[in-house]
Amino acid sequence: MSGTSSPEAVKKLLENMQGDLRGLSLECRKKFPPVKEAAESGIIKVKTIAARNTDILAALKENSSEVVQPFLMGCGTKEPKITQLCLAAIQRLMSHEVVSEAAAGNIINMLWQLMENGLEELKLLQTVLVLLTTNTVVHDEALSKAIVLCFRLHFTKDNITNNTAAATVRQVVTVVFERVVAEDERYKDTVEQPAALQGNSNRRSVSTLKPCAKDAYMLFQDLCQLVNADAPYWLVGMTEMTRTFGLELLESVLNDFPRVFLQHQEFSFLLKERVCPLVIKLFSPNIKFRQGSSTSSSPAPVEKPYFPICMRLLRVVSVLIKQFYSLLVTECEIFLSLLVKFLDADKPQWLRAVAVESIHRLCVQPQLLRSFCQSYDMKQHSTKVFRDIVNALGSFIQSLFLVTSTGNTSAAPNQAGNNVSGSAGSAQAAPGGLGMGGGATVLPAFEYRGTWIPILNVTVQGSAKATYLEMLDKVEPPTIPEGYAMSVAFHCLLDLVRGITTMIEGELGEAETVTQLTAEAPSSPAHSSEQQDLQSASDQSEKDIVSRAVWEEMVNACWCGLLAALSLLLDASTDEAATENILKAELTMAALCGRLGLVTSRDAFITAISYSIQGQNVQMISPSSESHQQVVAVGQPLALQPQGTVMLTSKNIQCMRTLLNLAHCHGAVLGTSWQLVLATLQHLVWILGLKPGVGGALKPGRAVEGPSTVLTTAVMTDLPVISNILSRLFESSQYLDDVSLHHLINALCSLSLEAMDMAYGNNKEPSLFAVAKLLETGLVNMHRIEILWRPLTGHLLEVCQHPNSRMREWGAEALTSLIKAGLTFSHDPPLSQNQRLQLLLLNPLKELSNISHPDIRIKQLECVLQILQSQGDSLGPGWPLVLGVMGAIRSDQGESLIRTAFQCLQLVVTDFLPTMPCTCLQIVVEVAGSFGLHNQELNISLTSIGLLWNISDYFFQRGEIIEKELNKEEAVLQKQAEEKGVLLNRPFHPAPPFDCLWLCLYAKLGELCVDPRPAVRKSAGQTLFSTIAAHGTLLQHSTWHTVIWKVLFHLLDRVRESSTTADKEKIESGGGNILIHHSRDTAEKQWAETWVLTLAGVARIFNTRRYLLQPLGDFSQAWDVLLDHIQSAALSKNNEVSLAALKSFQEILQIVSPARESEKPDTPPVINVSVPVVVGTTTATSLGRSFMRTDSIGERIGKYNGSEPPIITDEIEDLNLWWAAWNSWYRIGSESTKPPITCDKLTFIPSQPFLTALIQIFPALYQHIKTGFSMDDLQKLGLILHGAVSVPISSDASPFILPSYTEAVLTSLQEAVLTALDVLQKAICVGSENMQIMYPAIFDQLLAFVEFSCKPPQYGQLETKHIANAKYNQAEWVALNYVPFAERSLEVVVDLYQKTACHKAVVNEKVLQNIIKTLRIPLSLKYSCPSESTWKLAVSSLLKVLSIGLPVARQHASSGKFDSMWPELANTFEDFLFTKSTPPDNLSIQEFQKNESIDVEVVQLISTEILPYANFIPKEFVGQIMTMLNKGSIHSQSSSFTEAEIDIRMREEFSKVCFETLLQFSFSNKVTTPQEGYISRMALSVLLKRSQDVLHRYIEDERLSGKCPLPRQQVTEIIFVLKAVSTLIDSLKKTQPENVDANTWAQVIALYPTLVECITCSSSEVCSALKEALVPFKDFMHPPAAKVQNGES
Secondary structure (H helix, E strand, C coil), rough: HHHHHHHHHHHHHHHHHHHHHHHHHHHHHCCCCHHHHHHHHHHHHHHHHHHHHHCCCHHHHCCCHHHHHHHHHHHHHHCHHHHHHHHHHHHHHHCCCCHHHHHHHHHHHHHHHHHHHCCCHHHHHHHHHHHHHHHCCCHHHHHHHHHHHHHHCCCCHHHHHHHHHHHHHHHHHHHHHHHHHHHHHCCCCCCCCCCCCCCCCCCCCCCCCCHHHHHHHHHHHHHHHHCCCCCCCCCCCCCCCCCHHHHHHHHHHHHCCCHHHCCHHHHHHHHHHHHHHHHHHHHHHHHHHEEEEEEECCCCCCCCHHHHHHHHHHHHHHHHHHHCCHHHHCCCHHHHHHHHHHHCCCCCCCHHHHHHHHHHHCCHHHHHHHHHHHHHCCCCCCCCCCHHHHHHHHHHHHHCCCCCCCCCCCCCCCCCCCCCCCCCCCCCCCCCHCCCCCCCCCCCEECCCCCCECCCCCCCCCHHHHHHHHCCCCCCCCCCCCCHHHHHHHHHHHHHEEEHHHHHHHHHHHHHHHHHHHHHHCCCCCHHHHHHHHHHHHHHHHHHHHHHHHHHHHHHHHHHHHHHHHHHHHHHHHHHHHHHHHHHHHHHHHHHHHHHHHHHHHHHHHHHEEEEEEEECHHCCCCCCCCCCEEEECCCCCCCCCCCCCEECCCHHHHHHHHHHHHHHHHHHHHHHHHHHHHHHHHHHHCCEEEEEEHHCCEEECCCCCCEEEECCHHHHHHHHHHHHHHHHHHHHHHCCCHHHHHHHHHHHHHHHHHHHHCCCCCCCCHHHHHHHHHHHHHHHHHHHHHHHHHHHHHHHHHHHCCCCCHHHHEEEEEEEHHHHHHCCCCCCHHHHHHHHHHHHHHHHHHHHHCCCCCHHHHHHHHHHHHHHHHHHCCHHHHHHHHHHHCCCCCHHCCHHHHHHHHEEEEEEHHHHHHHCCCHHHHHHHHHHHHHHCCCCCHHHHHHHHHHHHHHHHHCCCCCHHHHHHHHHHHHHHHHHHHHCCCCCCCCCCCCHHHHHHHHHHHHHHCCCCCCCCHHHHHHHHHHHHHHHHHHHHHHCCHHHHHHHHHHHHHHHHHHHHHHHCCEEEEECCCCCCCCCCCCHHHHHHHHHHHHHHHHHHHHHHHHHHHHHCCCCHHHHHHHHHHHHHHHHHHCHHHHHHHHHHHHHHHHHHCCCHHHHHHCCCCCCCCCCCCCCCHHHHHHCCCCCCHHHHCCHHHHHHHHCCCCCCCCCCHHHHHHHHHHHHHHHHHHHHHHCCEEEEEEEECCCCCCCHHHHHHHHHHHHHHHHHHHHCHHHHHHHHHHHHHHHHHCCCCCCCCHCCCCCCCCCCCHHHHHHHHHHHHHHHHHHHHHHHHHHHHHHHHHHHHHHHHHCCCCCCCCCCEEEEECCCCCCCEEECCCCHHHHHHHHHHHHHHHHHHCCCCCCHHHCCCHHHHHHHHHHHHHHHHHHCCCHHHHHHHHHHHHHHHHHHHHHHHHHHHHHCCCHHHHHHHHHHHHHCCCCCCCCCHHHHHHHHHHHHHHHHHHHHHHHHHHHHHHCCHHHHHHHHHHHHHCCCCCCCCCCCCCHHHCCCCCCHHHHHHHHHHHHHHHCCCCCCCHHHHHHHHHHHHHHHHHHHHHHHHHHHHCCCCCCCCHHHHHHHHHHHHHHHHHHHHHCCCCCHHHHHHHHHHHHHHHHHHHHHHCCCCCHCCCCCCCHHHHHHHHHHCCCCCCHHCCC
16 A cells, blocks of 8 residues: 555645545534534644654544544535535545544444435445445444445436446455455465364354455355345345346356355355255246246146346356366256256257357366266266266257247248247347348358258357356347357357367376386386386376276267267358368367277267268259259269269368378377278279379379269369378378388278279279378388288289289289389398398289289289399399299290290399309299290290300309309208208209209200200200300219219100101191291101200210210210110101211210320310310319310319329220120111011101211221121121112102212212221231131122122112103102122222132132122123123123132142032133123124123133143033134124124134134143143034034035125135134144044045035135135045054054
8 A cells, every 4th residue: 555655645645634624614614513613623633643643544543433523424414515525535534544443334324324315325335335445444244234235225216326336236245255365365374273064053153264254154145045035144234135136146256256165164065055055946947947838738837937047047057067066066967967958949949048058168168077077977876967968969959950840830941040939939030131042141051951050150269158148137038049059059069079189188198298208217226216116107007097087988978979969060061161160070089089099989980071071972962952062073982883973062072181181190099990081082082083193192083984073173173182182191101100000001901802892893993092002101111111011012912813904903013113112212221131021022022923914924024124123233032032033924924924024034144143142043044944945935935045055154154153152052051951850952962052053054955955846946955065065074073974864865865755756747837937948847857856966965975075974883874875865866767867866876986985095185175275285183173173164184184083093994894885886886777778568658768878877887886896896797787788788769869869870980878888898808807817707708798799780689679760760759769870889899809809819718618609600690691781891890800800719729629619610610601702692783893893802801811721721620611611612713693683794793803712722722732631632632623513514504505695695704704714724734734643633634634525515606715715725635635545453543
């Protein structure tokens, strides 16, 4: 009070007082002298007080009774002017607090009098107010009197006074209670003795209360009494009172001073005992009243509810509940139940409105609601108040939509607003008179089934600003505007939701932070503090449990009602803002339920939101319906059989946004509701036609389903936003915890499964929402991909198998994108250190291989290609998977697929071999091989073989590194296997791992070598043998065993089998327009090529690598197997194969055994590298294996275990190999040259080149086996040679093999045969004695060939034609021209005989006789020989042979070994010299003379070599010769000659030589032996006889011919005979007489008569010859001699 106690203020007060007193004395001077006096004494009094006291105010207060007295007296005058002056003065004193208690009492009494007199009422009220508010001196009775005074004034007739008094009462009541508060504040530090509890009996025992409190208590108690219409205890003098005013005062006290009631038990007692019963009593008319029930129906008239009281009661109730709930639990339960009842439809509208307002007041106090829940809903036998409130609101809202048609008014259905209240008559239209204007409305409203309720803006969010609860001045119930109650109820719901959720979420947040803090608090070392922590934590958790129970109960209690109400409102809402609020409420509730883990309620809210998104079916909406929603989209529903179309309104889109918001912000608490959320979003996305794009984001797509999808521009602009929010929603999944993420993934998977089910069996566009979003979720959660990878990819793999192609395509797209993203994502730790994760990521890629759809596989392979291009260097342990994917492609999977896979493989082979673990190399080989076997695309197969070659090169270059790594790996595996107690299982075990790699490569190539396609076989074969040749030296020695048996021989077996069973059908063309050469136009011929290649390759390896193979234990078995293959190939009925087999045979026979070849290098290796001949053995051993591409001897020596000398295969074993080869050769030869049994068109006859090659092998082979070559073997050889030469040739081939017939040239086969024999005879020549017995056999063989000149050999029953008659293009067989061959053989015979004539075997085996016998054939044929040269050669050969053989024969004459030869020889001479064949007609004279000279040579041979040795020659033979000469000496001619030719054809020379020989041997002077004499005598007698014959014939012919001259020939002959006779006679004369036999003379003389007869001949030549012949006869003209004695002449 510094303002009133400052010296200036005091001074002013004193002045004012004195002024007032003076004024008073002036006014009363005339009429009221006592007053005047009092005033003047008062002035003196004031002055003295002021002069005497320092504390003037205190002194004034002490004397206030006296100071006030003059003014009181002034008031007593009842003079208005004076009264006013006095009251003002009194007020001034009061305001300076200088009034004592006594003075105050006096003042009040004075005021009371004024009041009773009705004077200065307003001033009075003002004075009372000043008196009571400035200080607290007025107590007890005085106070009550002052209050009553105000009440009394309130009930005056004057309106102003009335209202002022009412206000003053209110203020006074407030002041009374404020004093209590101030008093409590003063005494708050003094500890009170607890008062004994008040018993109900003593209502007024307030002795324990302090003064101010006591006043307040008395006042409040009386207010209750008054409202209850009872007499007051304290406020004595009250005359009247209204309930409404009383209730207002009660409410204001309760509202303004709750602390007073809560702190003082007395007051609390009043509340319980007085206020509550009062309220309940006053409510009774409202409770009992039913609107619309006619009064007659009830027995007693019911008091109607009275709006002012009812409304005030509700206000009181609101305060009670709000402020004293904790004191009045039970009572509040009753109040709340009443409130709920007041909402019933049968209560008056105004009552429902104020009830709703009251409830709204509760709804904005979440803590209160929470208390309700704790106190009622959570107690066992209590009313579920909280639930009831919420449900009641729901029912209330529902009831507002139900149009009442009570008896009072029949409401038309379209006047939705007219819910009629029975009390107020017909309702009025909404404010502003807006009715239903043709379905279009400006106002926001709810509309449901024809009921239209506007939404009024009743309150600000979160505050319960009531309208009707504030209408304290209204007596009549007000008219409630349409939609008011609905709007309030709507706000109740919203505030309720907002309040509860904010409160619970706030507390939840706190609880969570506390738990986190306790969890994170580092445990202190002190034991005790730990215990404390534990203690507090456990308290905390108990508290949490309790709170949580309350929260859950609250939510459980309210959600059903809320949901029902909100759903209904959402359905009915036509206003965007309202919709937004409703959705927000649903969203917050859903989120809250989610956080509390209340699944059912959470799902229910989400379902509600979702349901409101789904859109309406067009059929349900009739065209005339008055929907206030703007339709923004029409589309097809996502269903198995879509019925019609679906409309989306803007509200649906709003709902969608809410749902997105929910998922976005509260995804962590959605759990299993993700399913609902996503299903809904999917449906919307479907209707709006959003399609997935890259990375799974949905983009507005063209409406696929055609015209059924219609989007307005409004929604079109919204689409990108929606799409964006959708994407963000899934991006935010990276912030979800693992469990929530799993819920999301599971939900997406089951959505996807539904979509898959729907897409079965039709090819319509499927819903790809789930797949796209699975992809998106996976991509944003890469940092923890492990936890969701399996369910994610597992599901996508199922999608990839779906029959609907679009579905599959997206499944694959998603899966491959995820895999690529996973591999490129920078994980922590990086993938290179986290192999498990890498394999996990790659595994689904492998799984895709089990799906047969080609589109999926293409995606898979494209993914592999991209992975290779981006991650190829860092795949590490993922290689087997990646390679497995390429290898999983099968031939039947289409060209493009194979091509893509192959592209991947090419990339691997060209770029990534060095980066992959060596253990994967084997897989690369397998995969490359598998592409070779694909039969779709030949080029790929061929290229893959090329890749295998590149791989082998890589192995070679990096051999050491690979070997080390593989060995290391092997050791690990070995150890693991041992630990498990199993054997290490890998192909080609126990070869070292590096060798196994090679073996796998070889085995793969081996498989390709038997591919059905010839080109592949060829390429693979070449590659296989090239790799073995080039890199085989890298293999361990022991591994060669596997190469030979498992790779090469296995391959040969398969090729042989395929070749022998191949189809002989002609292949028309090679597909497309490729022409096939006739040599390859059947499968059989194509296989033949393969067989050739393979056999040659194996043979070459045997040849070049024999030094490696021979030390292996089973070389001889291998050799046998190889020979067997060569044999079967050689005997195959295919010229190409058989010939090639022989080539291979030749190749393996050129080998020299390692023992003998150590001086000279081997045949050049396949890849020539010049290397010094000896390489230090250390180089080979230090590496364990030499990595040189060489085949030098040094290396080879190095191979044989380091320093040990090379192992020399023993000769015996070697011989065995050669004899095995000989046996094979013999079998091939005998089989192939054996003539066929039947002869038809298809008979297979070996070709010339084949036979040639076969025979050419023999010389080489023979070199190795000559030591053991026996007669039997020779016999075998002979058969084969003979057979081979006898084989005819096909007429097709004849022009190439045969020379023109006239040329005397040998075919190569014949050459080979002779060479073979030549080799043999040379070997025999230098060979041992026992070998020489083979000569005769060779002669036999050759002589057999000689016979071919005249008798070509027969080949079985085969008909051969002479070449001249063969038609070139027919399949006929042509006999060869054997003449040159036979002639060459003959020359060989002669040569050989010249060398060997004296050999015992040759002598013993009658070789000469055989030669003669053979020559006799062409000699006897002479001109009939096929070739003229034959008999000429035969003659010359005979002459040569005889010139050597006859001396031998003479030598052995005595042994009789040649006895049988002579007759043979005689016959041969006979047949030749006097041949039965006629010379050809065209023989020229020169030719004839040449031939004659040959005959002459023969005769000369006889005269030189035979006849001189007649005594060593059998007599018969000599006789034969003589007869022959005789025959020859007489001219003999062929009768066929014409006259003209006779003279030429006469063999004059020949006859002459014969004759001369005869003569010569007739007169052999040197008769040494009787033998010779005998020859002479024989010769003479033959000669003479011959002359006689010729002469006789001549005479005869001459006589017959008459005048005609005789033929020239005959004339010549006769002349010759005549000359011979003269010569003979001359000779006889010269001979010693004893040599001439008498007989001979007699024969000579006997010629004479015949000669004489010739004299008549006409030829002059004959005559002159005759003359000469007759002259010598003169010597015989002797006289007859005497008879000789003894009868001898």
